[in-house]
Amino acid sequence: MSREHEWVDEEAGPVVRPYAVARGRTRSASSEVDLLASVVATGSPAPANAELSAQHRRLMTCVAGQNRPVVEIASDLGLPVGVVRVLLGDLLQYGLVTVRPPRDKAATPSESLLREVINGLRAL
Template identity: 80%
Template sequence: MSREHEWVDEEAGPVVRPYAVTRGRTKPTSSSALDLLATVVSTGLPAPAKSELGFQHRRLLTCVAGQSKPVAEVASDLSLPVAVVRVLLGDLLDHGLVTVRPPRDKAAAPSESLLREVINGLRAL
């Protein structure tokens, strides 16, 4: 059996505590703010030879390969706590394997009145 399958039980789910995945770390090493709505995308660069990337790091890279996703969605897709995903993302940022973009500015978001007009227009159809 391969090593990545030792950590998952088909019925019970993950059998390893989240802190074991992050080697006991609770905060990312990267100084970048990893907001829940910040978007993550793979840079496509190969992992450095001396990097100690685990199975969950590789899963995260696969999850964001070729598409930009918010941190919260990545955590959901991987079925991992957001705090764990932030630590893993920090590791990947340190190696230059992902890019994180801050969430959109609230000023660029549509106003509530515009959204209500769209909803009312859709209801009228």
């Protein structure tokens, strides 16, 4: 039996290993691509030398016009976070996306404040 095209079922299509999607790379070309970082498409056209796969294009569609966290993008695309980080690193190098670091922890509400809000809502 040939494993050239391993299929899960007709609807799912062939199985593609994550390392194949990321072309064997395990790390992003950019250290900016944090799990909680937000990504948005820049709207710039792809440069002539850009090698964009179908997964790159799916990712661009996912972030077009909206600011989304890396983990949410991975979930929507059904890809491992590590693969999405590699693909985002490529898009960042081509200037097709902007990556914003996660919000500063000092800007987020404290646990005690959140508990007070929850208790207040429960009291209603």
